[in-house]
Amino acid sequence: MARLRFILPTLVILVLIGFLGFGLTRDPSVIPSALIGKPAPEFAVPRLHLPDQLFTQAELKGGVSVFNVWASWCVACRAEHPLVEELAARAQARVYGLNYKDERANALGWLARYGDPFAKTAYDFSGEVGFEWGVAAVPETFVTDRNGIVRFKQVGPIDRQTLEQKILPLLARLAGEGQ
């Protein structure tokens, strides 16, 4: 017992080293979404192509959906765009876009130039929808299930590995979920 007093510092330091070692495997700047497991936030904004029609969170319900936040001024969005198109072609899910803090003409031109994989695109000029969704920086991509619950969030551009190993398997699983 008296001896324990002298061994205690070693034990404390071992635990500390364990945590520090774990810390090395993590990127501290990546923050998981606060929305995971929660219903998609409510919003209603005009559609990009049809300004007199509204796009609301209700759209995301009833099926597995991918919600991709992008802007024409965002360089990384262009880099991930081919993968978003591939995703739209391969996935058993509807892919929606959220155009974030953008000029409508620029956004439409961008889609015309690089291709439009989105079933519908919401137009968030002020960034309020992005704020509701906890968007920090575009691009970001969300996956919601058929009940409109947020299940996944990708911060930053989608890369090949994320697409193949995370997003597509998740979409397949979610598609099978309530059947």
Add this chain to the structure above:
Amino acid sequence: MRRAVLFFWMLACLSSAFAQPPDLPAGQEARYQALIAQLRCVICQNRSIAESDAPLAEDMRTLVASQIKSGQSDAQIKDYLVQRYGEFVLYKPRFNATTWLLWTGPPALLLLGIFVIFLLWRRVRTRAEPPPPDSDEIARLLKEDNRTE
């Protein structure tokens, strides 16, 4: 790639911001300043939204100002942000199942320390004072003391 993108965003983090002072009723500005100093920017992650130049921090400041104007309490405003951006935005974490050790750790350690002091002091009392040495012994001890000094 992810690091590269974040880095791109963090370029905005090198300079400090305070672009537009919000239009707040007198007396609320101090509250606004205190609140935004306690909220962490999710892009410039080493800064509060008070200091951050990132566009999102500006959105957050605008939001805080408008919520203050519409009469929301500090706790409500924090709740609103936490729901969207997670506990990460709070520089002062709330007491909950995740943070109980953080908040109770220091006081618990202090209690332990005080307990140790108490033990050492008690040892004085339980050992009692030694019987007063006779004058010969005092003289002898004094001599010894001088030698070692």
Add this chain to the structure above:
Amino acid sequence: MIPELGHFALVLALCLSLVQSLLPLAGLRTGKDHWMAVAAPAAAGQFLFLVVAFVALGWAFYSNDFSVAYVAANSNAGLPWYYRLAAIWGSHEGSMLLWVLMLAVWTVAVAAYSRSLPRDVATCVVSMMGLISFGFLLFTWLTSNPFGRQFPAPEHGQDLNPLLQDPGLIIHPPMLYMGYVGFSVAFAFALTALITGRVDSAWTRWTRPWTTGAWLFLTFGITLGSWWAYNELGWGGWWFWDPVENASFMPWLVGTALIHSLAVTEKRGIFQSWTVLLAISAFALSILGTFLVRSGVLISVHAFATDPSRGIFVLALFTAVVGGSLLLYAWRAPRLARGGEPVHALSREGLLLMNNIFLVVAAAAVLLGTLYPLVADALGLGRISVGAPYFNLVFVPLTAPLLLLAGFAGSMAWKRTRWRTIVQRLWVPAVVAVAIAVLLPLVALGTTSVAAFAGCVLGTWAICASAEELWRRSRGSRMMWSRGVVGMTMAHIGAGVLVIGISLVTAFGSEHDVSLQPGENASLAGYDFHFQGVKDQTGPNYEARVATVDVYRGEQQLATLYPEKRHYPVRGSVMTESGIDVGVFRDLYVSLGEPLPDNAWSLRLYYRPFVRWIWAGGLFMVLGGFLAATDPRYRRLRHREKKFAATSERGHTAPA
């Protein structure tokens, strides 16, 4: 050619550090004197080669040799020469070189002054430092070699991070590293104590000046860092509880505890194992700080560019050095513990015991808060943040009692003191302290509050009680001005001044965001700020927009401030330079924000009462540390011990 020379010198230093550590240890084990004798010359050689390496890197910077990758990444021909030299430690690789150079400086100093120590102790200390040096040199050489070349050499360098282009940078890191690394001396002494099994008052007398020396450098480094952050970051703050600041603060807290517990161990021969543990911890926290700053496990303002292999290496080094020494502690420390000596509540050792508890708990709280986000993430509890509001709330109640204790330092005697003596000596300082605490903010600032009074009274109490000690000693007959005591008193006065500064700037500091057009004015805390407009200016390596702000109080103009926004084209970054009117009782501070429509600019005005007192307090502490560390008492005793050691050695070894 010269960079290769530096590289070669670095490798030679690495080899010598191995010689410096292993050969003398083997000599100690086998009793071979001439092996033990290698320690000091090897340390000197290692130091020499590191100086060569450092000068070589400095030359590469001075001569703009951009074929050296590190120089190209951190310098630019347009940079003034003094910043080019300071850029040596402007980033990871070069700062590691500075780190090991500092370690060599301390080692040589210990080797030079250790001639009075018993042979085995001196040898063991120097070889332990050689081991540490070997670990860090290996780290520098393998993962952070600053001498790597790149061909073809780029035409221009990428410039020094503009944040670091400030006179503060030139001296802040060297002072901080002197402090960090200086604790390695106490650490080496602690290991020696564990190996030889001796922690007597002689041991503490050898250890004390070195520990105080390291502490004073660390104090100076932290003070400079705070001053630099205030000047350079443009937020009017002097302490941000950033992980990197915490990394330097934790060893400071434990080092402060160590200085105090060494005093008890010297005078009363108790707490030996505790003192040894603190000595190990102070250096362990220094290495932990290195890990936190250089591995990227935490998000911080001034973290270095991260590289996983470096993190793994430093963690391995940390495990080896700290884990190894704590195992040694677990094995050998029970023999040091004599247990048993009673500690009376009203005695100097009782006071110092409480001091140690508060300081160590405060250090643990800082450690907990700094690492908690990491722990929460590891346990899958999500990402959380622990920032200034947490630390202020937890830290202040833990440190406020320390000031209260500091006031008793002079009048509390060893072993036992009577209440009546204390009351007799301290009632006058207590009354004076309360009076000053009320009057100081009222006279200087025209206002006061309960919180400000509470903080001030702690500060004035520490100052007045210390002043009483000085006054008493100046009238006493014997041992009046022992440097150690004066140093202690100075440091306590410094702590008091610091706390007054913190309390008043926190209670009455204010800031105000404004947008002004030229000719408009704004007021804050009774001062009027007249904005005159913004002009363009060209610096040596930047373009600046400089605002002119006249400060008035009533009709009288007090100062003209020139806050700037600088654009450094090489890195494309923008820095704010604040305009500050410095005063004993208040600073007026203006940062320039963004241009707005209609020629207007956003400005942030700060009123910072008593902020200078924070750094003045830090400097007092440094001065106190300097007086205590250079107390001739230690040298005198050393001579006596040397004679003693020499005679006892002659007793059982044959003359060489």
